[in-house]
Amino acid sequence: MLQIREQVNLKPYNTFGIEATATYFTEINSVSDFLELIKNPVYQNSEKLIIGGGSNLLFTKNFKGLVIKNNLKGIAVVFENENEVIVKASAGEVWHNFVMWCIDKNFSGLENLSLIPGCVGASPMQNIGAYGVEIKDVFEELEAYHMTSGEKKTFKNSDCQFGYRESVFKREYKNQFFIASVSFRLKKQAKVNTSYGAINSELQNMNIAQPTIRDVSNAVIHIRQSKLPDPKETGNAGSFFKNPEVSAQKHDELKSKFETLAAYPLANRNYKLAAGWLIEQCGLKGYEHKGAAVHTKQALVLINKNNATGNSVFELSAYVMKQVFEKFGVNLEREVNII
Ligand code: FAD
Ligand code: EPU
DSSP states (O other): OOOOEEEEEOGGGSTTOOOOEEEEEEEEOSHHHHHHHTTSHHHHTSOEEEESSOTTEEOSSOEEEEEEEEOOOOEEEEEEOSSEEEEEEETTSBHHHHHHHHHHTTOBSSGGGTTOOSBGGGTTTTTOEETTEEGGGTEEEEEEEETTTOOEEEEEGGGGTOBTTBOGGGTTTTTTEEEEEEEEEEESSOOOOOOSHHHHHHHHHTTOSSOOHHHHHHHHHHHHHHHSOOTTTSEEEEESBOOOEEOHHHHHHHHHHOTTOOEEEOTTSOEEEOHHHHHHHTTOTTOEETTEEEOSSOTTEEEEOSSOOHHHHHHHHHHHHHHHHHHHOOOOOBOSEEO
């Protein structure tokens, strides 16, 4: 039975731990709940926000609309041959639990994405990525429902227009679809990807020469735990900004001034700069503003250090962007969804 509650505190529903109130709040456990919900006048007359784990959101004000917490559960193999499987996961499955499920079955492809907070349904939104893998590398398709008509639509990989922390769902189709499930094409014969330098050094520390997918997962978990704050202890939403892309000319100019510049060449001849490095070089590690702070172990992460409001985190992010621009002439773009 659908229940719409009023004036609900959103603090437990966002990993920044920001105080904000939703005028209306509901939880859905099935597609039929969603299809029932869209007939409800509260739904029809309100602004809507679907949430999973709330790990990529910053509430800067109360949400004067309907927050829909998606709890759809279920994981199943929907296709299988000698070499591959397609696994379909419902949107409300916790991402890390789903990755562990795949590793338990020895299905490879997602192990580098271990320990990313949040739910399966949000994973295509920004094409989540870490340690040399993005979901687009193994994404098969997703099933979504139009937020107004309730019509079902299947999106294949190319329909999603995946890019670095980007998809069609953050642009043209923003707020237009409820993602109900996501399917991934995974390998049965485990093939590990240790191209990201930090994984190799971690595996060496662990004395592992022939890593299994579980070893890679453990290495990733260990690296992540060493530098990213655990949202259960310190409010945060992971990297607050994207790593910026600059032209080769801009890169060369910066490199001549800043010898240790952290930069990676891209296939299009541009460079990706490590925003964490840029922020650290501005002397901002540990910088505090009204209870918000730049994380001391990873400058790309902003934290809720001491009862920060969403606005103070936002103000801090604007200050960081200004400092980086003044020192390097590089514009940072926020990765976190600002509400
Ligand atoms: P939410 O924050 O609840 O929602 C995010 C966006 O997706 C919102 O716009 C929301 O409206 C929309 N949305 C959510 N579910 C649905 C749905 N079913 N249908 C339609 N729209 C939906 N991200 C990375 O890419 N790589 C990382 O390495 C990484 N590390 C992180 C580390 C930490 C400590 C934290 C806190 C975050 C990190 N993130 C990372 C960011 C975050 O975990 C991901 O973006 C994750 O996919 C968000 O999932 P969520 O369920 O919490 O989404
Ligand atoms: N660096 C610094 N100082 C810092 C932070 C980083 O100099 O304070 C330098 C590091 O020394 C390294 C480089 O920046 O040379 C890259 O750092 P790291 O490997 O920690 O990765 P990142 O670029 O900061 C990105 C993603 C993370 C993802 C990791 C691992 C973005 C915006 N962030 O971080 O994703 O987990 O790589 O692949 O692309 C997220 O999106 O929320 C997120 C955590």
